[in-house]
Amino acid sequence: MILKVRHAMKPDPQVVDSETTVKEAACRMIQAGQDTVIVQDGDNIRGTVDLKNLVRYTYTQGFRPHQTPISEITNCDIILARPNTSLEDCLTIMTELKQDTLPVVDGKLVGSINIHDLLKAQPQTKPHTVMPEIA
Numbered sequence: 001m002i003l004k005v006r007h008a009m010k011p012d013p014q015v016v017d018s019e020t021t022v023k024e025a026a027c028r029m030i031q032a033g034q035d036t037v038i039v040q041d042g043d044n045i046r047g048t049v050d051l052k053n054l055v056r057y058t059y060t061q062g063f064r065p066h067q068t069p070i071s072e073i074t075n076c077d078i079i080l081a082r083p084n085t086s087l088e089d090c091l092t093i094m095t096e097l098k099q100d101t102l103p104v105v106d107g108k109l110v111g112s113i114n115i116h117d118l119l120k121a122q123p124q125t126k127p128h129t130v131m132p133e134i135a
Contacts, residue, residue, distance in 0.1 A: 005090055005113050006083035008121035009104045013038050013112035018046050018071035025070045026054050036101040038112060039074045045103050047076040080105045081113060091118050 014034040016025045018041045025037050029051070036050040049070055057063050057073045079093050081102040090102065094115055104111040 003087045003121055004083060005081050005085045005087065005104055005111075008087060008117045009081075009083070009111035009113040010117065011111045013103065013109065015040055015109065016070055017041070018069060018074070020070045022054065022057065022065035022068045022070055022073060025049060026058075026065065029054075036112070036114065037070070038103050038109065039070055040109070043108060045078075045080065045105070045109060046071060047074040047078050048099075048101055048103065049074050050100060075099075078103065082106060083110065087118055087121060091115075094118070 014028060014032045014037045016028060016037050016039055018039050020028075020039075025039075029035065029037055036048050038048055039046045053073050053075065057068075058065055078099060079097060079102060081090055081093070081104045083104060083106050090113060094100065094102065101112055101114040103109055104113055
């Protein structure tokens with residue numbers, strides 16, 4: 001059986017409006033135990049913000065997280081996954097584009113999937129036996 005994104009995705013991703021402040025978005029991420037939020041304008045996905053972005057911008061001189069809208073630090077260069085995308089294709093997209101989380105859409109936002117979800121969904125494999133070299 002080929003595993004698909006629908007087998008591993010989280011059905012209720014953390015979503016914030018593009019005008020939400022960086023501070024409020026960070027608080028929501030912490031409360032939800034998520035490392036990424038999906039930023040939307042209404043029903044339109046604008047992009048994602050992860051903990052790396054938050055830390056990088058928070059320590060920029062003059063940055064005001066309690067005043068800055070999350071849209072100003074949103075990664076808008078994202079790929080959307082579909083529920084029927086194979087986990088192998090999803091992993092390839094994530095590693096090639098260096099995206100840890102992908103929003104999952106099926107006409108609308110239906111979930112998210114991150115690298116940890118992919119790893120948990122992979123079937124356990126038996127360790128390979130290492131053959132000693134013959135001298």
